[in-house]
Amino acid sequence: MSLFTIAWKDIKIRLKDRKSFITLLLMPIILTAILGSALSGVFSENGSLPExxxxxxxxxxxxxxxxxxxxxxxxxxxxxxxxxxxxxxxxxxxxxxxxxxxxxxxxxxxxxxxxxxxxxxxxxxxxxxxxxxxxxxxxxxxxxxxxxxxxxxxxxxxxxxxxxxxxxxxxxxxxxxxxxxxxxxxxxxxxxDSEANGVVSEKDGKEPLSGMQYYAAAMGAMFILFNTTMGAKTIIQERNTDTLARLMISPIRHSSIIGGKFLGTLSFTILQFTVFVFATHFLFGVDWGSNVAQLVLMGLAYSFSVSGLAMMLAGFMTEEKTVDSIGGIGVQVLALLGGSMIPLASFPETLQKVAGIAPNKWALGGILDIMKGTSWDALTLPVTVLILSGIVALWIGSLKLKLR
Structure with a gap:
């Protein structure tokens, strides 16, 4: 029961934090509206060749x-x-x-x-x-x-x-x-003399994406990534105020403490993803795909990965300022590398391969596929990568936290 108590306490703290609310909930919605409207012409929404x-x-x-x-x-x-x-x-x-x-x-x-x-x-x-x-x-x-x-x-x-x-x-x-x-x-x-020209413009069975759809998925993936720093800072704050130390010497098991911290970040991340999907759908008419179960699975897998990274970051960092600077820069680099700012198709082939280290690349790719209509088999790789990366990061973070 202690695990859920710790998680609920962290969620309430995050919900009361105005900065977190603006950064993680309001900003992605605003940026989606701006980028989706301004750059809609970059995307071919009728399946035709680009001009x-x-x-x-x-x-x-x-x-x-x-x-x-x-x-x-x-x-x-x-x-x-x-x-x-x-x-x-x-x-x-x-x-x-x-x-x-x-x-x-x-x-x-x-x-x-x-x-x-x-x-x-x-x-x-x-x-x-x-x-x-x-x-x-x-x-x-x-x-x-x-x-x-x-x-x-x-x-x-x-x-x-x-x-x-x-x-x-x-x-x-x-x-x-x-x-x-x-x-x-x-x-x-x-x-x-036939009209065949070597390039045929036709649908491949998937629906073409609009600019609003792409940047809704891209902004959602990017701002959810910020939970790595937010989650890590929550733990570091408790460590600096000795709250974490008192929990460690209490009868509460170490696994419950780690699990509670992880569950708190995971729950807030899922909440953020859910609110963002509903807000963009009803405010801007974003179509997130016809298969809700696939979208839920991808959201859970990505939230799990991000929450694990937050635990690992907390295990290696000791100061909030360090988390803000290094974590903030890291998130921006991963966001750019993962296609949240510029579509991956615009990158050189080598850089597209390097992008595999960015968790938002796998989440964004999976969500875009869901929007266009895809099979469950196509989601096996991104979901597996996200869950495994979350497990490894959580394990490393729990080991580092034991030593402090």
Whole structure:
């Protein structure tokens, strides 16, 4: 019974703390409203491709180049997403990219289309804005897809033509080579001229996220992380006032004291998560997904991990100021690294792998998946990582607290 008494006492202290209320409950709601509204345009809410501006330099006109520019890049499927801007020279294109006027650029070699049909594949020069990896990737994929189709058609036409030519003298059949080659060329050209562009915009069975949804999940994950410092400070305050020491020498078991402190932080974290979900849903219409049980599981797992980290931090720190400074900086670093400030997709691949050390990365990823609609199996990894990290942190923290 002592365990629950200690936990309830800590919860009441936290609820009476105005600073905790503003920091952990009010601020995430305000930031969600600001970021969700201001940055909603960054997210494609209808499942379409993101908009991009492509600069092109064409030194000579030919039928195939015109077809790629007008029928593919400006076809009905891509016209709304891709804006083309023509430049006279490569230098002009480079300057436009540096000035941020275009996201990516293509410089076509002289008589590029004619060369493709002859089997002379002269590569197109591609340029990009260093901060626009996604638009460049899309433009690059479309270009490579078109080039590969045309190259395949050209090679197939020449190969079949050579085979037919070499087989005619041996065969007794009468073959109209010119008619056959013309028919083959027309059919293969139809394939090359198809509207398929290598990038298909369609739903993958999951609902696209809005900016408000993303930043609701991101701000929730970030501010729940602040419970590591708040929970640690509660223990350090009691240690400095000798309250913890008196508890340690009382008949109350050490495990009950540690468990009560852990349970207090865990309960407040769960309360914070619950209030935040309800507030953002009813105030801003945030859709947290159709599976409430999945959301509850993820909230519990993340709260468990954060509460364990609070115990570990309390075990290693002795001063409140140290917790405020180191813990505050640490939370901000983890928040940035875990995608709570900037979507992880914007990070380099190496940094995305390093982000695995941030508990909010696993929580945010799981919550976003729940919002889009996911299976229980997909949540196994993030939930397991969060629970295990919480257990290890709690164990380390309890060992360190024994020594004090």
């Amino acid at each position: 991009l501006t492509a600069g092109v330099v064409v030194t000579s006109q030919d039928e195939l180049t015109d077809q790629f520019l007008h029928d593919t890049l400006q076809g009905k499927e891509l016209k709304e997403s891709i804006t083309l801007k023509k430049f006279k020279t490569e230098a002009d294109l480079r300057n436009a990219i540096e000035e941020g006027k275009v996201d990516a650029g293509l410089v076509f070699p002289d008589r590029w289309g004619e060369g493709l049909f002859k089997g002379e594949n002269q590569p197109i020069k591609m340029f990009k804005d260093p901060g626009k990896d996604l638009p460049f990737s899309i433009l690059s994929t479309i270009t490579e897809s078109f080039t590969n189709r045309v190259t395949t058609v050209s090679a197939a036409t020449r190969t079949v033509g050579e085979e037919l030519t070499s087989s005619v003298p041996v065969s007794n059949q009468s073959i109209d080579l010119s008619s056959t080659m013309k028919d083959l060329s027309e059919k293969l050209t139809t394939i090359a």
